[in-house]
Every structure is written in C-alpha cells, then in structure tokens.
Amino acid sequence: MTPARILVVEDDRIVSRDIQQQLRRIGYEVLGAATTGEASVDIALGETPDIVLMDIRLEGEIDGIEAAERIRRACAAPVIFLTAYADDETVRRAGNAEPFGYLMKPFDDQQLRTAIEIALYKHAAERRLRESERRYATTLASIGDGVIATDAKALVSFMNPVAETLTGWTMAEAKGVPVQEVFRIVNEDTRQTVEDPVAKVLRLGTIVGLANHTVLIARDGREIPIDDCGSPIIDDDGEISGVVLVFRDISQKREMDQALRQAEARLTLVSRLSQLGEFAAMIAHEVNQPLTAIVTNADTCLRYLDEARQAAERIVDNGHRAGNVVRSIRTLVGRSRQEISDVDVEALIHEVIELRRSEIRECEIVLDLGLSASLPTVSGDRVQLQQVVSNLIANAIDAMREVEGRQRRLKITAAANDGEALTVTVSDTGSGLSSRPDEIFEPMFTTKPDGMGLGLSISRSIVEGHGGRIWVEPGAPGTRFAFAIPLRRDEL
Ligand SMILES: Nc1ncnc2c1ncn2[C@@H]1O[C@H](COP(=O)(O)OP(=O)(O)OP(=O)(O)O)[C@@H](O)[C@H]1O
Ligand SMILES: [Mg+2]
Incomplete structure (x- = not known):
C-alpha cells in the first residue's frame, strides 16, 4: 500500500519540522508544509492530500478552522486539527468545520498515528456512504x-x-x-x-x-x-x-383490463344470441303444430258445419296451446340452459360495474355502493343474474344521461333479509318513470328511440326463473329498482 500523503499546516517552523519528522518516522509521506491558511488551501486544491494536519492558530488572514472549511468545500480532504489549547468557543467552531480528528499538542507517535488512521478510515467510510447514496439517488431517478x-x-x-x-x-x-x-x-x-x-x-x-x-x-x-x-x-x-x-x-393497464373484460362480455353475449337462435327454431316448430291444426280444423269446420262445434272446440284448444308456447318463450329465456352454481353477488356487481365503467365515467355519474359485509352466496345462473344487474344499471344510466342541475348518482345496494332472500337495489337520480310500473316490464315496451323494450322483461323472466321477484319504486328524485332472490334453491 502506498503511504498516506499528508499536508502539514503549522506556522511555527520548528514545530512543523518536528511533526514532519514524526510522520516520516511512522511511515507516512509528507506532501508539503504550509505556514498560512491560504497557502494550505492552495496546496490542498492542487495536490489533494489524503490527510491535512491543521494547526488552529495560524499567521495570515484566515485561521486553521476557516482554512479547513474551505478545504472541505473544495476537495473534501479530511482535516485533523492540532492545537495546544482549546477553549469552548474554539471547540465549537472547530466542530462546525466537521474535522476528522483533534490532536492536543504535544503528541507522541502513537497518538499521531492513531488519529491519522482513524481519520483515513472515517474518510473512506464516508466516501462509500456518499457513493451508495449517489447510487440510490440514480436508481430512484431512473425507475x-x-x-x-x-x-x-x-x-x-x-x-x-x-x-x-x-x-x-x-x-x-x-x-x-x-x-x-x-x-x-x-x-x-x-x-x-x-x-x-x-x-x-x-x-x-x-x-x-x-x-x-x-x-x-x-x-x-x-x-x-x-x-x-x-x-x-x-x-x-x-x-x-x-x-x-x-x-x-395505471391508466394504460386499466384500459387494457377494460378492453379484455368487454371482449369477454361480448363473447358471453354471442353465446347467448346463438342460444336464442336455437330457441327461435324450437318455438317456430312448436307453434307450427298447433297452427297447422287450427287451419285444418277451420277447414273441417267449413266442410262439415254439423261437426262445427267439435272442430271449434279443437280450434280453441289449439289456440290456447299456441298461446302457451308464446307465453313460455319468456319463461324459456329465464329457465333454459340455466347453469346453477353458488354466485357471489358482490363480486358479480363489481364485474358489471367494471363493464359499465366507461359509460359511468363519461356521464359523470357518482357511484354509491352499499354492499353489506359478508353477503351469503345465492344459488343461481351467474350469467343470467349478471344480465339482470347489467340491464338495471343500463336503464339507470340512460335515465340520468339528460339530467342536468343535480348530481347523477347511481346507488347499488345488496343485503340479505332475515336469511330468506338476497335483495339487490339499483337507484338512480334520473328522469323518473314516465309510464305505469306494470307496463315497463312488458316485452317490447320502450320509451327510448333506439330501445328494444326487452331489458326489463328479460330481467323479470330471469328473476322469476330463480324463484324471486322484481319491482320498481319511485325515488326522490329518480327511480329505484329492486329484485330479491331466495337464498335456498329448494324452495322453488
Ligand atoms: N331507471 C329508469 N328510469 C326511468 N325509466 C325507466 C328506467 N328503467 C326503465 N325505464 C322505462 O322502462 C322502459 C322499459 O325498459 P327496458 O329496459 O325494458 O327497455 P329499454 O331500456 O327501453 O330498451 P332495452 O331493450 O335496450 O333495454 C324504458 O324504455 C323506460 O321508459
Ligand atoms: Mg333497458
């Protein structure tokens, strides 16, 4: 290892020479000797010593403490103060200069060496600390x-x-x-x-x-x-x-999540539509039979008036059959292909909200969720129940779209009543109902220019298919829809 290079700053030339000899004896290199503070700063800047031994009282404009501060600011070389006396004020000022050591004159070789080794060690440790701080700062700046x-x-x-x-x-x-x-x-x-x-x-x-x-x-x-x-x-x-x-x-991540969920929802819809296509074929088949019979019987009627009564009765029967088939279409939507499982209604509500989130945000609607803690699961068809909540939310959003001058608030609650049924409510602060409550649940009833009038009628079929009921109440302002599903399936 190369010996540490040391700058001695001492205005008493004899003392300075003694210290230099002491240093060489111990094995250090004397980089130079200065007698004034100014000179010591110049040398330190040019040579960057490993240690500066600095007398506090010096000839010239600045004393050792001031010189040490300038050296610290300029090149961070560690300074050890040498002094023969130390009053409180000097000790305080010396402390401010953040010295690496303090030696009382006179000192022997052992004391000098210890002070220098400690100062070198502390200086190296500080440099490592500064390096690691810089490393962290760079890391934090670049992540x-x-x-x-x-x-x-x-x-x-x-x-x-x-x-x-x-x-x-x-x-x-x-x-x-x-x-x-x-x-x-x-x-x-x-x-x-x-x-x-x-x-x-x-x-x-x-x-x-x-x-x-x-x-x-x-x-x-x-x-x-x-x-x-x-x-x-x-x-x-x-x-x-x-x-x-x-x-x-996370805006980007969210957009991607939403796109993914919408794709999933569309997929579900497509599979629903293909099921609907199958229903339609089946219904056509089912209705065709009684209709054929109606026509045949009417023919018979015409031909054999005396048998008219019997034939007319059959017409009535077949007419009823056709009517039953048509009525059961609604039930079919609710009942067919149900895939029954334990449905976590809270999770389901969150999923539907996610699907509608962009609309909710676009219409500046404030969402108010009142979901009771630890809701029981209900046994039912997850997709169908999702459809009900989704239809109600879609209607609520539609009803609030044009509302101005008051807060648009969509409130969704879910609670289990007496362990019997789970009730979900969807309230809005929208326009309110413009039609009778019983009309709006009829298929094809709509007041919207591009509405199909199917949302509520399908919802009613689904809820009734789960043994529950759905109803509407006026809100103040707006409307509140609610549906209740029994918790126990075996009661159906
Ligand atoms: N939250 C609501 N506020 C006010 N009116 C409503 C609300 N929900 C439903 N309605 C009324 O009930 C009608 C029927 O609703 P429904 O969901 O069955 O059909 P729709 O929304 O018109 O069309 P879609 O088939 O697209 O759902 C609506 O056209 C509207 O007049
Ligand atoms: Mg609707």
Whole structure:
C-alpha cells in the first residue's frame, strides 16, 4: 500500500519540522508544509492530500478552522486539527468545520498515528456512504415508478422525477410540505378522500397497499388512476423515521383490463344470441303444430258445419296451446340452459360495474355502493343474474344521461333479509318513470328511440326463473329498482 500523503499546516517552523519528522518516522509521506491558511488551501486544491494536519492558530488572514472549511468545500480532504489549547468557543467552531480528528499538542507517535488512521478510515467510510447514496439517488431517478419519502411527521423529504411529473410538484416546492397536500388521493367512484397511506403506515408500522380505484389528483387538477404502496423506514433503534410511497400510473393497464373484460362480455353475449337462435327454431316448430291444426280444423269446420262445434272446440284448444308456447318463450329465456352454481353477488356487481365503467365515467355519474359485509352466496345462473344487474344499471344510466342541475348518482345496494332472500337495489337520480310500473316490464315496451323494450322483461323472466321477484319504486328524485332472490334453491 502506498503511504498516506499528508499536508502539514503549522506556522511555527520548528514545530512543523518536528511533526514532519514524526510522520516520516511512522511511515507516512509528507506532501508539503504550509505556514498560512491560504497557502494550505492552495496546496490542498492542487495536490489533494489524503490527510491535512491543521494547526488552529495560524499567521495570515484566515485561521486553521476557516482554512479547513474551505478545504472541505473544495476537495473534501479530511482535516485533523492540532492545537495546544482549546477553549469552548474554539471547540465549537472547530466542530462546525466537521474535522476528522483533534490532536492536543504535544503528541507522541502513537497518538499521531492513531488519529491519522482513524481519520483515513472515517474518510473512506464516508466516501462509500456518499457513493451508495449517489447510487440510490440514480436508481430512484431512473425507475418508472413515482417515489415520495417523508419524515416521521409525514412531511415530504424526497421525490423522484416520476413523482414530480405525476403530482405536478417539484421536489424543491414539496420539501417540508405535509404529504397529503402533495399526494392527494380520492376514491374514483365516491370522490371521498382515501385514508392517507403515510398516516396509515406511521400508525400500523407495516407495508400498506392502496384500495382499488384510487385516483391521484395532481396539482393542476389532472386525475391519474394509480396503484400504490407505502413502507415504513425503520432506523437503527427500530423506530419509524419516515415513510416511502411508491406509486404508478395505471391508466394504460386499466384500459387494457377494460378492453379484455368487454371482449369477454361480448363473447358471453354471442353465446347467448346463438342460444336464442336455437330457441327461435324450437318455438317456430312448436307453434307450427298447433297452427297447422287450427287451419285444418277451420277447414273441417267449413266442410262439415254439423261437426262445427267439435272442430271449434279443437280450434280453441289449439289456440290456447299456441298461446302457451308464446307465453313460455319468456319463461324459456329465464329457465333454459340455466347453469346453477353458488354466485357471489358482490363480486358479480363489481364485474358489471367494471363493464359499465366507461359509460359511468363519461356521464359523470357518482357511484354509491352499499354492499353489506359478508353477503351469503345465492344459488343461481351467474350469467343470467349478471344480465339482470347489467340491464338495471343500463336503464339507470340512460335515465340520468339528460339530467342536468343535480348530481347523477347511481346507488347499488345488496343485503340479505332475515336469511330468506338476497335483495339487490339499483337507484338512480334520473328522469323518473314516465309510464305505469306494470307496463315497463312488458316485452317490447320502450320509451327510448333506439330501445328494444326487452331489458326489463328479460330481467323479470330471469328473476322469476330463480324463484324471486322484481319491482320498481319511485325515488326522490329518480327511480329505484329492486329484485330479491331466495337464498335456498329448494324452495322453488
Ligand atoms: N331507471 C329508469 N328510469 C326511468 N325509466 C325507466 C328506467 N328503467 C326503465 N325505464 C322505462 O322502462 C322502459 C322499459 O325498459 P327496458 O329496459 O325494458 O327497455 P329499454 O331500456 O327501453 O330498451 P332495452 O331493450 O335496450 O333495454 C324504458 O324504455 C323506460 O321508459
Ligand atoms: Mg333497458
């Protein structure tokens, strides 16, 4: 190992020469000797010594403490102060210069060596620390996630560039500001403030994730859907000294998820339509038979008037049969091909909301979910029940589309009543019903220019096919639809 190169700064030339001899004796290299503070700064800048031994009291404009500070700022060479006396004020000033050691004159070889070795060791350790800090800073600056760090009082202490872009705050502006002001998050649907994750981490002392559908409100009002988690920073004593938040913009991921879900929904619809095609063929077949019989009997009627009575009776019978077939179409939609399983209604409601989310957002509708905790599952056809909820939500959105001057609020609740049935309600603050409640459930009844008038009639068939019922109540304002499905299938 090359010997450490040492600069001696001492205005007493005899003392300086003694120290230089001492250093060489121990095995160090004397890089140079200065008698004034100014000269020592010049040498330090030019030669970058490994250690500066600095007398505090010096001739010239600046003393050793001032010189040490300049050297520290310019080249970070470690300084050890040498002094014969130390009053309190000097010790305080010397401390501010962040020296690497302090030697009282006179000192022997052993003391000098120890001071120098400790200073070299501390200096190397500091350099490693600075390097690792730089490494972390570079990493944080280059990762794609936003990072905000706070102190134990939840005041911002650090932000990386991604966090600056997403929040609209620069690190300089945000430093020392309470984190809730910089990282403002609300629930996308309810618009309610989400519990500040930093406060939660400080309270629980564990890593916490964010609830779904959280949006970050940037300083300029932009809303960005995000995923986030917060982790505590634990210091050497095991205390929480701050929190790190890591978050990312998930708009793109969300669009992809939504496209995927819509594709799935379309697939379900297509399979439903092909089933409907099969129904139609079957119905045509079924209706054809009684109709043929009706015509034959009418013919007979004409030919044999005396047998007319009998034939007319058969006509009536067949007419009834045809009527029954047509009536059963509705039931068919509800009953055929049911795939019965245990249906988690809460999950089902969330799925339907996901499918309608873009419409809900487009129409600026506030979603209000009142789902009781631990809803029981119902036994039923998942796709059919999804269709019911979906039809009711579609109608609610339609009813609110044109409403101005009041909040558009879609409220969905689900609760189990007395362990007997599960009731789902869908309320809107829309236009309200413009027709009689019994009319709207009839097939083909619609008041919409492009409506088919099938949503409610199909929904009623499905609900009744599950042994339940569906009804409507006026809201104030708007409308409330509800349906109840019995919890026990064997009661059907
Ligand atoms: N939430 C609601 N608010 C006000 N009126 C409603 C609401 N839901 C249904 N209606 C009325 O009931 C009618 C029938 O609804 P239904 O869902 O059966 O058919 P639709 O929505 O007109 O057409 P589609 O076949 O596309 O569903 C609607 O045209 C509308 O007049
Ligand atoms: Mg409809």
